[in-house]
Amino acid sequence: MTSRLLLASILASTLSLAQQPAAPAEHAHAVEIPGLKKELFAGITEADFLKLSDKPKTVKITLVATFSAANYGMNFNGYSHGRAVFTIPKDWTIEVTFINPSPIPHSAVVVEKDTTKKLQMGEAYFDGAGVPKPEVGLSLTKAEFSFVADESGEFALACGFPAHAINGHWLALNISDTVKAPTLQLGDNPAVEAK
Numbered sequence: 595m596t597s598r599l600l601l602a603s604i605l606a607s608t609l610s611l612a613q614q615p616a617a618p619a620e621h622a623h624a625v626e627i628p629g630l631k632k633e634l635f636a637g638i639t640e641a642d643f644l645k646l647s648d649k650p651k652t653v654k655i656t657l658v659a660t661f662s663a664a665n666y667g668m669n670f671n672g673y674s675h676g677r678a679v680f681t682i683p684k685d686w687t688i689e690v691t692f693i694n695p696s697p698i699p700h701s702a703v704v705v706e707k708d709t710t711k712k713l714q715m716g717e718a719y720f721d722g723a724g725v726p727k728p729e730v731g732l733s734l735t736k737a738e739f740s741f742v743a744d745e746s747g748e749f750a751l752a753c754g755f756p757a758h759a760i761n762g763h764w765l766a767l768n769i770s771d772t773v774k775a776p777t778l779q780l781g782d783n784p785a786v787e788a789k
Contacts, residue, residue: 625663627696631734634695635661643671644680644778644788652687653776653788655680657751657765659693659700667696668763670751671780675762676707679779680751682743684771689740690751692725692732699731700763703754704741710764715754720744728754743769 635658645654660667665674682688692702703724705715718724723741725732731754752764779785 627660627663627667629697630660631695634658634693634734634736638693640671640780641789643678643780644776644786646776646788647687647689649687651683651685652689653682655688655690655751657690657692657702658695659702659753659763660696660698665762667698668700668753668758668761670702670753670763670765673765673780676710676750676764676766677781679766679768679785681768681770681773681777681779681785683773683776684746684769685742685744686776687740687742688723689738691736691738693736694732695734697733699733699755700758701725701728701731701754702737702739702751703728704749704767705752705754705759707748707750707766710750710752710759713757713760715752715759719749724754729756731755745769746771 638658642656647654657670659670661669662672664672668674671678694700703715703718705719709715715728720741722739725737725739746769749767750764751767752759776788777785
C-alpha cells in the first residue's frame, strides 16, 4: 500500500512538471547572475543587436556577454552555440560594441567557425576584428572594434577567453557574396533585416 502511494505521488509530481511550459533554451531569465554591472546594458533590446550605420555599407553589432543566465552566463545577447546568426554582405564594415557586465572575463573576436571547437581562439580572422588580448578578456566594461569583412565564409563572433567558445560562447557570423542587406536570425525565428 505504501509503495502504491509513493508511486502515485511520484507520478502526479512528474505529470505536473511535464505540463509546465518550458522556457526557450536561449533564455533563462529566472536566474540572477551575481555581480553584474547592469547599467552597462540597461535598455538594450533585440532591436539594438544589429543596426544600420549612417555610413554607407556599414553595420553596427552590439554584443552583450552574460546578457542572461543562458548557457551558465556564457552567451552573447542571451544566445550561445551559434543560435543567433548575423549575415552580412561581403565588403561591408562591421562596427562592434562589446559589453561585458560580468566580473568574469569575456571577450569578442571574429574567428573561422570551426575554430570554436578549440580551447584557444588565436588571432582575429580579419584585421581589427576583436578586442585587444581576447585570451585575457575584459570585465565590467565595454570596448569597440571595427573591421571590413572582405572575405565571404562562415565565421563566429566568439569569446576568446580560453575554453569559453568550445563551451558554446559564440554566435554565427556569415559573410555573403549574395545578400544585399545585413540580417539577424535569433534562434528559430526568421531572419530580420537591419534597420
